[in-house]
Amino acid sequence: MPDTPKILIVDDTPANLLVMESLLEGVGAQLLTATSGQQALSLMLEHEFSLVLLDVQMPDMDGFETATLLRGRKQTRHLPIIFVTAIGKDDGQIARGYEAGAVDYLFKPVNPHILRSKVEIFLELDRQRRLLARKSAELDHKVKELLALKKQLEAANRQLNELSLTDALTGLANRRCFQEALQTEWRRAMRCGQPLTLVMADIDFFKQFNDIYGHVAGDECLVKVAAVARSPLMRPADLAARYGGEEFVLLLPNTDLEGGVCQAEEIRLAVEKLAIVHEGSTIGPHLTMSFGVASVVPRRELDPMDLVCVADKALYTAKERGRNQVDVQGRGAFGSGA
Known part of the structure; x- marks a missing residue:
């Protein structure tokens, strides 16, 4: 379905991806997976995601680097990113994550209820955002229609005023x-x-x-x-x-x-x-x-x-x-x- 939101799960361990997919089954979103930061960035070129669940510890390009690159792209600058990490609740690491663009943190092993609760919150925010965007577009369209109608009415009023001041037979002023x-x-x-x-x-x-x-x-x-x-x-x-x-x-x-x-x-x-x-x-x-x-x-x-x-x-x-x-x-x- 075109309106179905998409969630990208990024983790270099396939078993972790399967666990996350099973925990989010029936959440009302299409789930896509990536095993590296590079693959995640490639998928961004093909899909519009509502949320990213991003593992921090990955080879070649870790979660912090991936998030920083996502924040650098206009299309994904405001994409919500939840870091999923097993490195513990180190304040320095958490601060680094927020600086890279994270909106929230989940710690492994992931609590299923907390995971679904947070994902559902962000999906609802995304739904509201999309609804607002549609309403805004509809409003812009209506405004354009009203402005066009206003111009037509002004032209018609000018024509009527001219007719009211013009002799119909001779074209002179009446x-x-x-x-x-x-x-x-x-x-x-x-x-x-x-x-x-x-x-x-x-x-x-x-x-x-x-x-x-x-x-x-x-x-x-x-x-x-x-x-x-x-x-x-x-x-x-x-x-x-x-x-x-x-x-x-x-x-x-x-x-x-x-x-x-x-x-x-x-x-x-x-x-x-x-x-x-x-x-x-x-x-x-x-x-x-x-x-x-x-x-x-x-x-x-x-x-x-x-x-x-x-x-x-x-x-x-x-x-x-x-x-x-x-x-x-x-x-x-x-x-x-x-």
């Missing part, structure tokens, strides 16, 4: 993401005293587009417009988001009103170049967009939604003036400090 970014950038701009600019854009006569060409074509149109809206945004902090059905916003940190107008005009012209046919438009044969731009250096008495409201009013004005154009906030839209 309204929730925009609102969170607006709060963040508002606070940053207020600390730094920098302008924050918002562009609101709306596809002209999009309801009519859907009525004429269907919602599938409408969705394709939104995807194309979203790609155009994203293209001029080169800085990491700039954000393009889908605000509503056919309404988009650009959040432009550290950008003044003129910069926002330039961005809006660039997108307006790019949408015209798409040349998406729109028979329901009253201002031309192709799809167009209208834009409202607002910019402010945030102050404590203002609210981020003030910026949205002003940009939305500018967008409304652009529509009222004929669409397919960019309009900006009126002078003093944010009060005397604007």
